[in-house]
Amino acid sequence: MEIVNYPHPALRHKSKPIRRVDAKLKETVAEMFELMYAANGIGLAANQVDLPFRLFIANLAGKKGEGEEYVFINPVVSKPKGNEEKEEGCLSLPGLYAPVKRPERVTFNAYNLQGEELTADLDGMMARVVQHETDHLDGKMFIDRLSATHDLAVRAEIEQFEDDFLHARENNEIPSDEQVAKRLAEIEQEYC
Numbered sequence: 001m002e003i004v005n006y007p008h009p010a011l012r013h014k015s016k017p018i019r020r021v022d023a024k025l026k027e028t029v030a031e032m033f034e035l036m037y038a039a040n041g042i043g044l045a046a047n048q049v050d051l052p053f054r055l056f057i058a059n060l061a062g063k064k065g066e067g068e069e070y071v072f073i074n075p076v077v078s079k080p081k082g083n084e085e086k087e088e089g090c091l092s093l094p095g096l097y098a099p100v101k102r103p104e105r106v107t108f109n110a111y112n113l114q115g116e117e118l119t120a121d122l123d124g125m126m127a128r129v130v131q132h133e134t135d136h137l138d139g140k141m142f143i144d145r146l147s148a149t150h151d152l153a154v155r156a157e158i159e160q161f162e163d164d165f166l167h168a169r170e171n172n173e174i175p176s177d178e179q180v181a182k183r184l185a186e187i188e189q190e191y192c
């Protein structure tokens with residue numbers, strides 16, 4: 001398992017709700033935490049590791065053994081309130097940061113690995129993380145939400161990621177869009 005970089009097609013996959021949690025999925029989640037910590041991240045969505053699960057993990061401390069580890073399955077963000085512009089980054093666009101406008105407060109609903117339903121009114125960093133990560137599960141990335149000015153400021157960096165991706169494709173390091181879609185669909189059939 002590895003974190004895929006923009007514009008890998010898995011990042012545009014809109015995931016369907018998970019209907020089944022098994023030991024293999026729990027192992028996958030544990031591996032995702034290892035990858036997230038290794039990359040110094042605070043959130044990681046399943047499609048960032050080329051998997052179709054409607055699931056993301058988070059730990060605001062960003063360090064193993066610190067903070068609290070969250071696994072959110074089938075998350076739903078609702079009741080957005082307020083507006084706030086804050087800098088964001090993404091493990092699928094390493095090194096790229098830009099300010100993003102988002103609702104300041106949201107209601108968040110999800111299930112954990114034990115199948116328990118969680119609902120919370122969130123603000124601050126947690127509100128931002130759950131919106132950023134739930135976006136991933138809908139195939140959306142934070143660079144899609146940039147204002148024209150902020151987009152222009154990071155345009156060259158975004159294009160560099162696109163160039164790197166094309167080169168990796170030419171070197172057969174990345175499967176075709178069709179191969180990626182087929183694999184995701186197969187896993188989806190098993191869990192969704």
Ligand code: ZN
Binds near residue numbers: 089090091092132136
């Ligand atoms: Zn991200």
